[in-house]
Each structure stands twice: as structure tokens, then as C-alpha cells.
Amino acid sequence: MVEQGNYWKPDHWMRRSLSRRQALRTLGFAAGGLTAISLVGCGGDDNDDSGDSGSSGGATTTPSTAVDSTKGTVGGTFVQQTSGFLSSIINVTGGAEGVSSRTHSSLVSFAYGRKPPEGASGLSLQLEPDLARALPEQPDNLTYVFKLQPANFHNGKPVTSADVKYSIERQAFNPQTRNARFFVPWLDKVETPDAQTVTVRTKAPYVDVLPVFSTYLRVMSKEHEESPEAEKKLMGSGPFLFVDTQPPAVMRFKRNPDYFQKPYPYFNEMTLLGPTDDAKQLADFASKQTHLTYWRGEIERDRIKSARPDATLFQYPYSSMNFFMRADQEPWTDKRVRQAMSMSMDRSKFAAVTSKGEGDPDQALSWIFPDFGTRKPKDLGASAKLFEYNPTEAKKLLAAANVKLPIQTDMWHWNSSVVGQAYVDGATFVQSSLKELGLVNFTDRETTHPQALVGWLVGDYSGTCFFIGDGGGFVYNTPASRVQSTFSAPDGKVTTPTDNRPHAIHARLTELAVSQASTLDSTKRKSIFKEMEEIIADEMYVVNYTTQQRNFFLDPRISNNAQVPLWSYGPDGAFLKYWWFKS
């Protein structure tokens, strides 16, 4: 088998498993797994049968003990708060790709969710077969051969390679489907030599092929998807059967007794609750009516801890908020001006304003998942000083750039309804700080999300904009396309709509951003990221502030649980089939 997509290879990750204590110790160092970093500050689950003991918000000191995940107890109704609104869009390609992880299967999936073997972490990025019998054979860098295992859709009909081909093509080649963008950069064609074999060919080597197949490809029944029933129900071959929905508030599922992976799942029923007011979410969890919350900020986290001290806390660092400047518009064309903006920001005060003082300085390719080789700002060599608060030096840079102060410019950002008040407070803090120093007078341009979608969010804005970042895409499991689109200027120009919000045109950066997506060797890819982050830091196309926290709470009555990667919470939930209620 060709060494491909090293980041998702079992052996790559199995050797890197860390205990939680080790995880804590390794925070901030470019070693260890995604697991390690994601477990920083994590409260241990107090699962009786795991041997763990820990309190919310504190570090667990004992490695997890493996639980036989095939010895669960069937029963109960699991209730989960979600992020995405449970819209009336219930067809898989139209917007239910997250919740459909309950009703549908994928070719492969990430091996997380249940208690890992002793000494290993539950957050491994190891991939395992799902509908496929094994991980794909790869006769060359461009070919993936999947052999399907026997499985039935919920209507009793068998899953065939034709269904897989239909599902891939429906997602990939229809520009109106939301997931098309994850396939477009690499997918060439899909072949079905026989009913149980699917061969996928790519146009070029691509690092994120398997994660895309795990997260963004649900295997659908062509017969169902093309019938009127597709508008009313989700029907796949997954662990749960769709029952009904009251959009956007509630969606219900029940156990699939004929699921092809025995003896899963264990929950008899499952209810997803759409987003509501923070107060309602707290009340539902405090009254023990919900078992898993969606992410909460620092203030809500402390309220929930106070109301439910027994609950398990899963805690993640998340990449920082960021301040983009149009590098193609005066005065931001001069990198000294952009560097001055970074040096004029007191990041500890920023953290005090936005996250109760928690969080550490971040950079554009966020260090929160150091497996990609990314570093903390202080480790960025010559550029490290640009992240230090030094208004005197900043003013010297501005003087050298011959900029007339204060700079008059716009700052575009969302209103608080989109990602919360802390984000708006962050934007306000940046404006007031720079104004107080006499450097910039901002005209505040607050927008709704629909306005942003066709404006500043896609690079169409004047002056500057304020964003809450995805750390170059590393908070997702498919960073290749995100890094590429955020930092490249194909043909030496940037045209909107674009992810390249600073309108950065830098030939070497573009070359690196493009090449990382097809560099299958993880060591080489890390070196690409290293060079990228040095260029980005020096050019200071974006000023990053401090990492944020994402906090999830789990009811202690849930057994065999393990913290899962950040992107999997919320509407996604393939891992839930491994969990059960303690008797």
C-alpha cells in the first residue's frame, strides 16, 4: 500500500498516544498528538467502569482503562444539544450532513468516542473502516479501492457499490450541495467494478481524501434519495432510524436493531435539540434533561459547573479571534503598518475582556493542533517580537512607514447574534485600544451573517475586518483545502468571493499553500507549514489574539464515553453508537 495521507494512518497515531497527564505536560510543544492538545485542561469523566476519577475542569491523573465496548446495555433516551439548527432540510446533501451521521454510514470513520486501550488516548485521529471492510487499498497515489461489507439500508435493501458511486457523485459534482467543495479539488472519477467494490481516482495526490470520506460522505440509497420520501425522512444504513423532526427545535431517532455493526448502538432513542437561548440550555442540563451540551464559553462554562458539579467537562483550546487588514489597500500595503498593529495589542488584556483571562497568544496557523508542526508565537524566531505588546516600537514602525496618524479606516464584523457577545467585545476592544494609542480611528461596520456572507467574510470589504478564526483550518479534520484557500492567490491575484481575506498576494506563500495539500509525507508537510507560518508572521497579514475555550459537558450517567475531536460535537455524532447509560 502506498504511504498516503500519513496523518490518518493508524500506526502514525497509535505510536503517539499519550496519557492525559502527559497531554498536560506537552501542551504548547510541537510534539504529541492532536489528542494531547485537545485534552489540555480537560476534566476527566467520572465513569465508574473506566477507572477514571477526576473533577470538572481539572486534569485526570490516571490513564483510561479500556472498557469492552461490546458489553454495553441497551436502553434509554439520549438527549443532546446541538449547534446547527435542525432545519427542515433533512436530505443529506441539502444540509443534514451532520445529523445524518446517526442515520447513515460512511466508507471510513474516525476511531474515537469509546474508551481507548490503557495508555492510549480517546482522541486519536486513527481512521477505521465503517461500511468498507478495511481501509482502502492504494495501488498508487491516485487510486483508492474500497471493498464493502454486507449492510442493509433501513428499508431492508442491501448497500451496493452503485449506491456509493451515486452518493459520491451527488455530493461532488453538484455545485448546489454544501459539501461539493470538499471533493472538487481532487476527485476525478468513481468506478464500480462489481457490486461490492468501489474505486475512487483522484486528479492529483491529496492529503485529506480519507477524512473527507469519513466526515463529508454519507452513503445514500439512490432509490430513497430520488423519491418524495427524501424530503420527509433520513434513510441510510446507520445505527439509528429517523423518527421525526419538529424543525428547528427537535429531531428524534431510535435504535436500528439491524445495524451491521453488532451490538451497536445502545441508546434506544436519541433526541437532538436545536439551538436555543443560553439560559434554556443551562436549565435543560441543570434539570438533567439533556446529556451532552454544545460548546459553551467561559462564562457559561462556570455557570454550568456551578449548577452541575457532577458533570464531566470536555475542554478544548480553539484558535484565536483575528484582525485582517486589506494588504492591497493603503495604508495596509506596507507590512510595517500591519506589524505595528500586532505590536499595539496587549493580548493579556484582550484575553481578560473576551475569555476571563484564559488563553494564550496565537498565530495564523494556530498551534492548538501541533501535530501539523505549527508553533506558538514565541517560537517563531525573528517574528516572535511582533507578538509582544510594544506600542513604542509600533509607533516607530508607523513613523518609518510615513503613515499619517491616526489612520482612518473601517472595521467590519458580525453582530453578537452570530457567534456571541465575547466576539463583539473583542472587536470593540481592538478598536478602543488602537484609538487610545492614537493609532487608528475606526468606523464600526457591524453586519448580520447574511450580509457578511456576501461581503467582508468573502473578502469584499474596505479597510479591516474582525473574524473568529479557524486557525488556518486546523480545527477541522480537512485543513488542506482551507489552508490553500486562505493563503493563496492563484495567478497572482485575489478575486472575491475569497477566503483570502487580507488579499495577500505572495508568490512563495501561494506555492506553499498549494503544495501542502498534495504533500503526502507528513514530515515534508510540516516543514511547509513552518515556512508558511514564518512568512505569514513576518508579513502579518492577520493579527491574531489569544486562544479561546470550547467547553462541553457530559452527564455522568453515560458510560464508555471518551472525549472526541472538537469538530465532532454538535450535530455530528457517529461516536454515539458506542455510548450507553449506566444501569
Place this chain on the structure above:
Amino acid sequence: MAKYITTRLVLTIPTLFLLTILVFGAIRVIPGDVCQLILQSGGTQQAIDKETCRNINAALGLDKPVTTQYVSWLGNVMTGDLGKSLFNKRDVRHDIQMRMAVTLEIAVLGASFAFIVGVPMGVASALKQNKFQDYALRFIAVGWLSVPSFWSATLLVTLPAVWWHYAPPVGYTNLWDDPIRNIQQMYLPTLAVGLGISAAMARLTRSAMLEVLGEDYVRTARAKGLANRDVVYRHALRNALMPVVTLFGLQTALLLSGTVIIELIFGLPGIGRFLLDSVQLKDYPAIQGAVLFFAVVVVFANLAVDLSYGFLDPRVRRY
């Protein structure tokens, strides 16, 4: 009376017609391009070529002149067809029907609460004018009036959860499927919606009653030797209710707009949330359908108020 009813019914037609123009025109002022919203609704942006957008707009009928779109939409509305969502292609009428029960239940329960609590409060306050009971009731009414419904809703949700770890059952259960569970889920939203309106009704009922109680015909009723209860309820209250009922009609719009935030806070799947989500997505048919629903309810609520005048005051029936 028949002529009165007919006149009122006929007058609703131009009102509704003007409403359709407002509803259709207003949402097109919202910034944002539907095609881009559809293509970019997943988070990270992808490059969008104009040809793709042109095809999407053509498929959705958005490439035609606005007047043509309006006439086509109005024609369909007349036949009960509110169109299909631009995003999920689902029938908007079906989506509204699915959610209608929730919103109407909140509105009806909230209005009933307001009437049942507000009118007796106002009457009691008027009958005990400038006494302790009057001051107490007025204090309560002003308090309720001062508190926005979203704030009272937040307190109603948070405080029992923090103090007693109590919250109403999650989700929404249809009244006819399980009345007890339904009431458990709906009483807090009812309180949140109804408190402010009941306070307004109490204030107005008090002032109307004080005015009516000083009228000659009330003195005459007392002189005839009628019991105080008959004077108050048969003679005074019936006449005092005219402005209260008018207020009730006007408050319908407030009641319905209140459901938008109340449904969000309590996690209820009603039309208010549907409207909110549709606005976020710029889903024209869905927004038009939801706003039209609210508008029709308000128009017919006020029609009912108009008709109730005839019942409350026989002189109205002559017009």
C-alpha cells in the same frame, strides 16, 4: 348586523392586498444574494462563478422582473400555494402548517392569560380606587409592563433551574397527544408572553372602569336598587370593555412578534423561529409565507375585535 359583518369582511380584502405588496417588497430590501447564501451556507467560502449563480437564480425564478415574480406569487397564494423554500425545496405551506399549532397555542394561551388576569386586576383596582389594594395592583401592573418578555422569559427559565434544578420538559408535545405534558411545556412561555399584555389590560381596564363608574346610567342602575355586582359586571364592565377589546386587537401583533423570541428562548418549533431562520437564509418564499401568516392573523384578530363591538355595544350594529 349582517351588513356590518359584510362591510368589515370586504374591507379586509384591500388590507390583505396591500399587505402582500409590503411583504413581497420589504424582504427584497434585505442585503444579500440568495445564490451566494445557498452556495456558501456551509461555512468556508468557495469561489462562485457567475454562470453557476445565473443558473441557480434562473432555476429559482429570481432572474425575472420583481413585478412578474410578485404577480406569479400572488396568483399562487390565491390558490393556497405559498411556494417552495429556496433552500430545501419544501412546501412552505406545509412547513407553516407544521409549526402553526405551536405559535397559535402560545398566542391563544398568552392572550387568555392576559384577559383572565388583566381584566379582573383592572376591575379590582378601579373598585378599590386609591386604597392599598389599588396601589398594590397598580404596582404589580407597572412592574409587569416594564419588563420585556425576553427578560421575563430568561428569568422564568433560569431561576427555577438554578434554585431547584427544574426546567419544563424539553421539546414540544402536541396538545392533543399529551395535554399534561403540553401544559408543562407551555405554561412558562404563556406567562412570559402574557404578563406584559395583562398589565397593559389591567391599566386600561382600571381607567375605563373608573370613567364608566362615574356615568349617569351607572348611578341610575344603583338608584334602581340593583346589587353592586350586577351594576359592576352587567352595566359598567360591559361598556368599559370597549377600549380594552380594542387594545386586545392591537396587542395581537405584539403577541405574535413576541412569539419569535419566546420560541427561541424556550426551544419551541413555531413559526417565529421559522421566520427567524428564513430571514437568516434570505429564503424569500418562507419569509413571505410566515409574514403573511402573521399578517392574516393580525387582520382577522382585529376583524374579530370589530365584530365584538357589535356585541358589546348594540349601537355599533346600526353602522
